[in-house]
Amino acid sequence: MAKPARIRLAGTIAATALCAAAATEAAAQTPPDDSLVLNQQLQLGDVFSHQTLNVVDAQEQVTVSTSAQGNSASGAVENGSITVQSDQDMRGDAVASTEMTMGGDTWGVVNATTQAQGNYLAVSAYDAELTVDATQSNTGGLVSATSRLGDDDARLLGGAYINASAISNTTALYGEGSFVEGSIDQSSSATVRAYNRIETQYIPAGAVIDAQAVVNAVQSTSGQTSGQNLAMVQTSTGDFVEAESSANSGNAWDLAGRARASANQAVLYNEGGSVVASARQDNTAFVRAAATTTAYDYGRAEAHARGAANELSVGNNDIYVEIDNSQFNSGGVDVTATFSGTNGYDVYVGADAVGNRVTGYSCSDCGGYLEASNSQSNGGDVSATANTAVAGSTRSVITGANAVGNSASFYVSRPSH
Numbered sequence: 001m002a003k004p005a006r007i008r009l010a011g012t013i014a015a016t017a018l019c020a021a022a023a024t025e026a027a028a029q030t031p032p033d034d035s036l037v038l039n040q041q042l043q044l045g046d047v048f049s050h051q052t053l054n055v056v057d058a059q060e061q062v063t064v065s066t067s068a069q070g071n072s073a074s075g076a077v078e079n080g081s082i083t084v085q086s087d088q089d090m091r092g093d094a095v096a097s098t099e100m101t102m103g104g105d106t107w108g109v110v111n112a113t114t115q116a117q118g119n120y121l122a123v124s125a126y127d128a129e130l131t132v133d134a135t136q137s138n139t140g141g142l143v144s145a146t147s148r149l150g151d152d153d154a155r156l157l158g159g160a161y162i163n164a165s166a167i168s169n170t171t172a173l174y175g176e177g178s179f180v181e182g183s184i185d186q187s188s189s190a191t192v193r194a195y196n197r198i199e200t201q202y203i204p205a206g207a208v209i210d211a212q213a214v215v216n217a218v219q220s221t222s223g224q225t226s227g228q229n230l231a232m233v234q235t236s237t238g239d240f241v242e243a244e245s246s247a248n249s250g251n252a253w254d255l256a257g258r259a260r261a262s263a264n265q266a267v268l269y270n271e272g273g274s275v276v277a278s279a280r281q282d283n284t285a286f287v288r289a290a291a292t293t294t295a296y297d298y299g300r301a302e303a304h305a306r307g308a309a310n311e312l313s314v315g316n317n318d319i320y321v322e323i324d325n326s327q328f329n330s331g332g333v334d335v336t337a338t339f340s341g342t343n344g345y346d347v348y349v350g351a352d353a354v355g356n357r358v359t360g361y362s363c364s365d366c367g368g369y370l371e372a373s374n375s376q377s378n379g380g381d382v383s384a385t386a387n388t389a390v391a392g393s394t395r396s397v398i399t400g401a402n403a404v405g406n407s408a409s410f411y412v413s414r415p416s417h
Contacts, residue, residue, distance in 0.1 A: 039086040041071040041119075046092040046140075049116075054101045061108030061158065066147075067115045068096035070140070074122040081129035084182075088119040090138040090168075090190075100149040102156065102200075109158040109205070116145040118168045118190065125178035132182035136169040136216075138190045143168050145213075149198040159205030159254075164196040164245075165212045168238075173230075175222035179273070181229040186216040186264075189237045194261075197246040206254040213243035215285065218266040227273030233280045234264035234310075236331075240286040247303075252295045256302040261289040263331065264310045274320035281310035281326070281356075286380075287333045289353075298344035305350070307335040309380065311357040318363055323372040327356035327406075330379040335403075336387070343392040349399040353384040354407055361411035368412045376406040 049068040070090040075082065096116040118138040123130060145166040168188040173180050194213040216234040247257035263283035268275060289307035309329035314321060335353040355378030362368030384403040 035077065035080065035082045037075050037082065037084045039073045039084065039088070041073065041088045043070040043090050043092055047094045049096045052099045055106070056103040058102070058106045058108060062102070062106060062110045064098055064100065064112040066096045066098045066113070068094045069117045070094050070119060072120045076124040076126070077128040077130060078126040079128060082125070083131040084123050084133070086121050086132070086134045088121065088136045090118040090140050092140045093142040094118050094140065095142065095144045097146040098148070101151050102149060102154040103151050104153070105155045105157055107157050110149070110156055110160040110162065112147060112149070112162045114145045114147040114164045116143050116166045117170060118143050118188070120170045122172040124174040125176070125180060127177040130173070130175060130178060130180045132173065132184065134171055134182070134184045136171065136186045138168045138188040140190050143190050143192045145194045147196045149200070152199060152201060154200040155202040156200055156207065157204060159203060160198065160207040162196060162198060162208070163210045163212070164194045166192050166194040167214045167217055168192050169216045171218045173220040175226045177224045177226060178222060179227045180220060180222055183231040184218055185233045186218070187235040187237070188215045191238050192241040194243045196244070198248060200249045201251070203249050203252040203255060207247065207252060208256045208258065209245045209247040211243040211245040211259045213241050213261045214265055215241050215263045216265065220268045223271040225272035226270055227275065228268060228270050229276040230268065231278040232266050234266065234282070236263040236283040236285045238285045240288060242288045244290045246292045248294045250295070251297040252301065253299040255293055255295055255298060255300070256304070257291045257293040259289040259291040259305045261287050262308045262311060263287055265308070266312045268314045270315070271317040273318055275314060275316040276322045277314045278324040279312050279326070281312065282328045283309040283331050285331045287331060290336045292338045294340045295344065296342045298341050300346045301339055301341060301344060302348040303337040303339045304348070305335045305337040306352045307333045308354045308357055309333055309378070311354070313359045315360070316362045319366055319368050321360055321362040321368070321370045323358070323360045323374070325358045325373065326375045327358065328377045329355045332380040333382045335384045337385070338387040340389045342390070343394070345395040347388060347390065347394055347397045349386045349388045351384040351386045351401045353382050353403045355380060355382050355405045357407040359409045370410055370412055372410050374408050376408065378405040
């Protein structure tokens with residue numbers, strides 16, 4: 001019997017292992033029962049990425065992408081099985097920044113993405129079995145993504161979609177007709193910050209200015225008769241995690257500033273099988289999210305900010321869900337959303353802050369069963385503030401501010417039902 005292939009990775013690298021018979025004499029060959037990927041990555045130095053644009057009267061689209069990443073690995077399996085053992089260690093800073101000046105009339109849409117990441121692991125399975133044993137550690141000082149678009153006479157005639165995202169540790173799993181199992185351990189002491197700001201004269205189209213900062217993130221999505229059994233530990237001990245967006249225009253038809261900050265985040269979703277999830281989330285970092293939108297004249301204007309210390313979501317569009325959840329937060333959570341304008345139509349302002357949140361649901365139409373054990377402890381202050389100022393006239397103003405220490409919601413259906 002063929003021995004499992006061993007693959008060692010170092011630095012920033014992607015590895016893909018596919019279980020398949022050899023091309024020569026395929027009918028007579030038998031693929032190995034299990035493939036093994038061993039990944040060890042250590043990044044000691046800092047990683048920087050920066051772009052500067054100065055564009056006047058662009059006739060078509062303007063697209064910008066800036067990325068800084070410490071360690072990255074990816075793998076996949078099809079019609080077989082794979083075991084991924086991954087150890088990623090980031091000890092430097094990861095900093096990405098984009099500076100844009102758009103003078104005059106920009107006729108096409110402006111798409112700008114700025115991303116900074118410490119450790120990243122992504123594994124997919126197709127009609128297969130996937131086992132993951134992943135450890136991600138970030139002891140660097142900073143993970144930062146900054147995006148600025150400035151020029152008081154900038155006219156973005158095609159609109160703008162600008163994103164700044166900073167994430168310390170990320171594990172992303174995906175399956176189709178597969179079983180996904182294993183353990184994930186994420187820890188970070190880094191400061192995580194995302195900042196996004198624009199200043200313009202006129203935007204007669206949609207514009208979204210988004211900032212996202214996350215310390216530890218896990219996402220596992222599977223469908224087409226799949227199943228999951230995952231154990232996750234997430235620990236955030238940095239000074240703070242911060243996301244701030246600022247969207248400003250003299251006249252904007254549809255302008256949105258959005259900011260999201262989270263210390264520990266895990267989202268699991270499955271279709272066609274069972275989901276068993278064990279999660280422990282511990283945060284001591286201060287969490288801050290701030291969204292500001294200003295426009296003298298506006299059609300639709302939005303400012304929305306969301307902050308969470310620990311959050312877990314486990315959903316299954318099938319029968320069985322089992323959750324064992326423990327969340328501990330001693331860091332503060334501060335969320336602010338602000339709008340200021342003079343004349344316009346519709347204003348939406350929202351601020352949502354939570355210390356610990358867990359959501360679990362299973363399918364009600366197929367006789368769903370949900371079993372949950374939940375322990376939550378919040379020792380940090382949680383604050384949500386919404387500020388709205390309209391100096392002239394407006395058609396409608398819809399605002400909300402919500403602050404919750406501990407939140408637990410379990411459904412035998414989808415939460416929207």
